[in-house]
Amino acid sequence: MPAFSYACVIPPIMSKREPAIYKVIFLNQGQVFEMYAKQIYQSDLWGFLEIEEFVFGERSQLVVDPSEEKLKSQFEGVIRSFVPMHSIVRIDEVERLGTAKISEAKGGGNVMPFPMPMPEK
Template sequence: MSKEQTQIFKVIFINQGQVYEIYAKAIYQSDLWGFLEIEEFVFGERTQMVVDPSEEKLKNQFEGVIRSYVPMHSIVRIDEVERLGVARISEAPSGGNIMSFPMPVPSK
């Protein structure tokens, strides 16, 4: 990827029993302890005749959102990708081998 091209990140996280796979141009650690900030969401263009309902649901859910704060323990994976894929929501596997990363409890 050349320096002139914009970086695109694929972020996979779990939210309320569902796996979210979204694309964004900016991600970074938040000033809010234990959160990751995701900005500049990227969704596919509507140039195709077939519309993916999962991507449309995500697009509607994040419409008007400037920045999203995702708890770090919900993050499954972050990849820097060369090209935009399809954003989607899927059901989290039940009884699978995905576990939340243990987080220390903050003390006062």
């Protein structure tokens, strides 16, 4: 009598998932940067995140966003950026690429940075 098995083979679902795109919001010199990248990870430099493969929207001949163009020119030739962890506001994995932009950081908060000791001269 042959052995009977209830086991069945379920073929794996091969999804053709697009590579992840991350929206990174961080503070830099009183400005809020909202950028998109494909690679984000903790750096070997303690306290920093590495952001690689910046992604900018396709250039359309009808509409040109000046803030995105400014960011694109500012990060032209940049392979990797090291951003301090305390400057990161938020990181989201998004389905679609949005518009990269720079805006002024709004004050009004009551959070103050911890005072640093004065350097010795």
